[in-house]
Amino acid sequence: MASRLLRLSLIGNALISLVSGFYIPGYSIKNYEDEEAIPLYVNKVYSDNTQLQYAYYDLPFVCPPTYTKHGGVKSGQGVPLNLGEVLRGDRIYTSDYELAMNKDKECSFLCTRTIDRLDVKRARQLIDENYVVEWIVDNLPGATSFVTVDRSNKYYAAGFKFGSIELSSVTGKPRYLINNHVTLVIRWRKAAGSAGEHGKKVIVGFEVYTKSIGSEDRNDMGCPRDTRAPASGFDLHIPPNNTRLVQKYQGSSYIPEEDDIDDGAKLNIPFSYSVYFREDNRVEWANRWDMYFKNQEGSSKIHWLAIANSVVIAAVLTGVVLMIVARTLHGDGKLQTSDGVKSRRKAGSSGSRTPRIGEKSSSGLFEQLETEDLAATSDEELIEEISGWKLLHADVFRTPQYAGLLAPLVGCGCQIVFVATGLLTLSSLGVLNPSFRGGFGSVGMGLFVFAGMFSGYFSGRLYKTFNGKNWRRNTLMTAMLIPGLLFSTTFTLNLLVWAQGSSTALPFGTLVGLAALWLLIQVPLVFAGSFVGYHRSQAWEHPTRTSSIARQIPARLWYTKSVVPVLAAGFVPFAVIFIELLFIFRSIWQDKSGFYYVYGFLSVVSLVHILTVVEVTIVAMYIFLCSENWRWWWQSFLVGASPSVWVFLYCTWFYMTKLDLQGFTSGFLFFAYSMLACGMYGLLTGTVGFLTAYAFVRRIYR
Known part of the structure; x- marks a missing residue:
């Protein structure tokens, strides 16, 4: 009893440690020296109100890259992405934002972007759908910070607002304000060990504070006169050119919407930014991702x-x-021994026979049913004692209908079981975590391809158990059925997303790569596993023989x-x-x-x-x-x-x-x-x- 309680206690402690969870926040720590360049990467914009994401540099109303070098890195240069990042719609590029460790910038002008009415309409649509922007510094997404009502707790929400909507005090109509000034706050602390003693620092937080500042609130250099003072905001609005409008639509009853007017009018949007570095010794580098999870701590109960x-x-x-x-x-599985059932054979008769080859010399339930020397009266007594599931011993292992479909489905199911087990295990151990961007999708795809061996093995062996003869057809169905369904569905949905211009659409090269993984790697693995399961393994043996005539249901x-x-x-x-x-x-x-x-x-x-x-x-x-x-x-x-x-x-x-x-x-x-x-x-x-x-x-x- 004591040993059992000890085992239960150990299991309980293991479960508690498991559910608490932990994560590996990164595989290498980047240490920065003072005034060392820190690259800022722009990624995408996304919203809770839609499934369509867009690459940041594909938007026509943001500052495009200048393709100049900043700290040895050229802006507009794409960052190599793993498969998981591509699948989740990431499109990461270096930007023109200049950051240097522990070097504040009160204001730096970025660019003036000239847009037309169509671009204004597009910007308003993204603001209306609550799109947020994702930037990355030192593998941390730019975050909007929040403080609880009692100011006792602070947490992050990834991304920051692209713009906002407010009602005009003059017209009463909604005003669409674009956030054209950002304040970047980089939180750092001394690096651990000897690196910190030599003045190196690590980044433990990346906060973004946005503001909409009109042109009248800026100086000649394009910077805000006072970044802390209230501003009127930059309105995404182009007044109509009434003179040209009258000339173009003179004598016509059609009056277009303001955003659809083609009068050649333009809007110039100035963009600027500020950078501040703040030391924060309350956060360890290994725990810097905790700020993104603090708003979820209340859900632990x-x-x-x-x-x-x-x-x-x-x-x-x-x-x-x-x-x-x-x-x-x-x-139910044992015969009753009363009322003469102990001895079923006639007195003085040869009550036993020599077992045939492959038969067991046993007095089990179904061996007694198959004994040829039972008296007729004893048979009736025996059948009376047997009912329900026991009557199906000669049919229960009969080959099912559509066995050629069931075997591939079970084989592919074993493949999914392997993938799910692997992903849950790696995630619980902390190998797959938010800092490993795209890791869940990349590792999942690798496990799925590798698990083709298990799919082929279980499908082939089950097909052999069903007395299947055409193992090649079974293997081909196993390799093509579920993976083909996944690929064809993804391809079809990808066309729909591609038509919307979303970054979620997979590039053609990625689709070719996925097809190559499927046809050139997984299919051979399925055939290898099926060959072992069908030719090198025995079919699963059943404990009872199947009769030649099926029992009526x-x-x-x-x-x-x-x-x-x-x-x-x-x-x-x-x-x-x-x-x-x-x-x-x-x-x-x-x-x-x-x-x-x-x-x-x-x-x-x-x-x-x-x-x-x-x-x-x-x-x-x-x-x-x-x-x-x-x-x-x-x-x-x-x-x-x-x-x-x-x-x-x-x-x-x-x-x-x-x-x-x-x-x-x-x-x-x-x-x-x-x-x-x-x-x-x-x-x-x-x-x-x-x-x-x-x-x-x-x-x-x-």
């Missing part, structure tokens, strides 16, 4: 609630499963033939994860920075969730087999995959109640990507359900 909810549900199901296992393995009750029981079974695993889903969806669809970091909580909830899928599948298959229906193969897969239906319904609820997406394209992308993700999730849980049911059925018929 909800995460613990999610864990408690999942554990309670799993505990109840565990009790039900243990009862079923005890009944099948120790009760009795009239099925509603709870075994309707889709309602399958969905009801899927609701239980969904109830385990629905609380944590809210945080995941917020991170993906609302917080485009993607700063989801509580992978420790997610790992625990995921483990309990998979355990729940296993237990629900066992309960569902026991009820299904007790109805004397031996076609359980596809049923187990569907029961396991059914939580994905509830997750998709949850996506719909989240879209209708939590999101404020504008435009058809954003809504279409949301549902398309949600359906694709739910499909992959259903493939994962469906495979878990199938493998669970297969192991359960093999065990009870042993």
Whole structure:
């Protein structure tokens, strides 16, 4: 008892340390000397109200790069991106903003950008849709700082506003103000060890404060006269040229909208910036990302609630499963020994025979059913004692319909299981973290390609178990079905996003690279795994033989033939994860920075969730087999995959109640990507359900 308590205590401590989570904030620390140049990178603009992102330098109303060198780095030069960064829409370029360690700048003029009415209309649209800008310094995104009401806590929100809207006190109409002056605050502290003793510093914070300053509030150099004083703001408005307008539309009843007037008028926008360096010894370099997570600390209680909810549900199901296992393995699975069943053979007859080759000399349940020397009366008594699932021993392992489709689906499901396990493990250990920009997508793609071996192996071996003959066709379907669906869907959606000019659209070279990864690397790995699984491995042996004539399935009750029981079974695993889903969806669809970091909580909830899928599948298959229906193969897969239906319904609820997406394209992308993700999730849980049911059925018929 003491040893058991000790083991439980160790497991509990391990779980607590796991869910607390940690992250590796970077792989190398950059130390700066005084007045050493610090590059500022511009990335993209994004919004919570749309799924379309745009590269910063693609916008026609920002200062374009001058392609001059600043501290040895040429502006406008693209930064090499990993696959994950490209997939998330990053387009990172060096800028003309000049920063030097510990060297303040009261004001520096950047440029004057001349735009027309079409550009003004575009800028207003981005402001109206709440777009924010992402800049990067020392791998930290520029942040807008917030302070709690009691001023006891400060936290960051990645990005800063592109502009703002206010009502005019004169006309009462909305004024669109562009933030054409930024104040950059770089927080630093002394480097650790000998580097700090030599005066080197590290950056622990990057804050951006925006302001809209009109031309009348600037001096001849283009800088604000006083960056701290209130300003009238720079209005994105071009007054119409009435003289030219009358000449162009003279005698016409058509009066165009102001933004659509083609009168050649221009608007000059001055841009400037200030830079301040401030020492901050309260933040360690290893903890500098904590400021981006502080606004999520209050949700830790909800995460613990999610864990408690999942554990309670799993505990109840565990009790039900243990009862079923005890009944099948120790009760129903044994013959009664009363009323003359101990001795079934006629007195004085040759009551036994020599076992044939491959047969077991056993008095188990199904061996007794196959014994040829049982008396007719004893057979009737024996059959009376056997009912429900025990009657299916000669049909339960019969090859299912569409086995050529089931095997590739299970193989691809094993591939998804491997990828999900790897990503959760690496994220919980801190290898994948926000400072590893694009790491989640890059590592996930690498794991998916490598896991092609597992996909081919399990598909090939299961296909052999189903007595399949054309293993090449099975392998080709395994290699092409799910990866082909993913690639074709991504390609189609990419065309839609490309038509909108968004940076989320994958470049042609990236699409070619993805196709090469799929066709030149993963497909050969699938064939290698399938060859080992089909030719070098034995088919899984079944504990009972299959009869030549299939047993007639009795009239099925509603709870075994309707889709309602399958969905009801899927609701239980969904109830385990629905609380944590809210945080995941917020991170993906609302917080485009993607700063989801509580992978420790997610790992625990995921483990309990998979355990729940296993237990629900066992309960569902026991009820299904007790109805004397031996076609359980596809049923187990569907029961396991059914939580994905509830997750998709949850996506719909989240879209209708939590999101404020504008435009058809954003809504279409949301549902398309949600359906694709739910499909992959259903493939994962469906495979878990199938493998669970297969192991359960093999065990009870042993």
